[in-house]
Amino acid sequence: MISFEEFIMQDGSPIYQQILLFIKRGIIAGIIKDGEELPSRRVLSALLGVNPNTVQKAYRLLEEEKLIQSLQGSRSTMVLTEEKVRSIREELLEEDARSAVQKLKQMGISREEAVELIERYWDKESNL
Amino acid sequence: MISFEEFIMQDGSPIYQQILLFIKRGIIAGIIKDGEELPSRRVLSALLGVNPNTVQKAYRLLEEEKLIQSLQGSRSTMVLTEEKVRSIREELLEEDARSAVQKLKQMGISREEAVELIERYWDKESNL
Amino acid sequence: MISFEEFIMQDGSPIYQQILLFIKRGIIAGIIKDGEELPSRRVLSALLGVNPNTVQKAYRLLEEEKLIQSLQGSRSTMVLTEEKVRSIREELLEEDARSAVQKLKQMGISREEAVELIERYWDKESNL
Amino acid sequence: MISFEEFIMQDGSPIYQQILLFIKRGIIAGIIKDGEELPSRRVLSALLGVNPNTVQKAYRLLEEEKLIQSLQGSRSTMVLTEEKVRSIREELLEEDARSAVQKLKQMGISREEAVELIERYWDKESNL
DNA sequence: GTGGTCTAGACCACC
């Protein structure tokens, strides 16, 4: 199961989107598996310190992408296939790498500096 | 002069904030220097394809941070000291590197894979 | 006994409220009388195809209005006086007539058209 | 133009739906015409004493039914054809008459009493 | 307990 305690709200992007991406990254990492149950809206919103509706929106989008199945009275369940996971992986890895490179380039960082920077921060960041 | 045309609105964060960050990254890169004039709100909004009000908001925030000086009827002029630039550099470089590393780690990428990924995308990304 | 099977959930108002009103209209019609027993929550919920909790809420409100008395482990019994019935009648008849007239007037219907419309639908509607 | 001051929140159905129906009844009555502008979200919400978002939801549904057209920066405009009006008229007149008859029947009112009731309330209700 | 919806208020981008 994914440990949502590690979630950190960071940038100015919508919270529901950050939650969505956090879950998708957990899927890519293999921490969230097919058939697993997500925490309930209330539990997760309490953990993250946000409104239940914000979590609900993230879950609704997951359902629209057919990554979870939600029924009244019971928790939302992950519905993952290998293909879905691979597709998410490609989409997100691409986007994250592209975005990071773009920002670093904009700041005039050289390729070597960038690599060194990543390596330096790799050890700084607490393991997730 | 900075090439605003390359600017792409991508994530869900407010546009005025993306503009603000784009300018700050230009400052870090040394492309935007002390005493230089920023394009007028009208010109920049046309370049970016956004509303003048949105650019205005970004400029207002820059002024609040005392990074530009807007004289009545004239263009906005950068007011940069070495210390300001260093401060922005630390703040933004730190945040961008940390954020990138965190996302990659969340996806279960190893340090070596991360470095390879960055290097691969470095060449893909068009120069700015 | 009242024929709950005819009950149809239609508008967007809460189901428990529709149940409440349906019972009150039965009281006005004289179909539900003093001392009579209401069906159990379980039975009524099955008849209406709704959750027992929803029926429970309607019954609780009836009890708060002192229109029924629920003894532990037993069915709910109607506790009606002439005055209560008259009061409900005035309240509901007033509201239903007023609401119907208001809606028709809003649509620019004339008094004669309205009467004709009611008469026409009177025969269409299956008897309850 | 429709005079929203006459709007009265009545039953337990969602406010946005009541607003939607109020507007549709105005269309049927011919008070709201093609090409006319609806009051802005803020103005109407202030008039009705509700949240701008509630009005927004009603307007959004109108737009989904292609009865209005909304653009940023300018007010929503009615887009009505004779066929649309006729269609709304049939739908709403049917529903209102059916609902009124059903309620009156449930209360054990006879056809003659019902007609008399409607006529009596017709004069009571302030003209709209 | 669960998920779904409605109302509310603040903010964003646009004209």
Added chain:
DNA sequence: GTGGTCTAGACCACG
């Protein structure tokens, strides 16, 4: 000024 969106809190129906 305009419409659109995000976050928040309360309520509903269900198991």
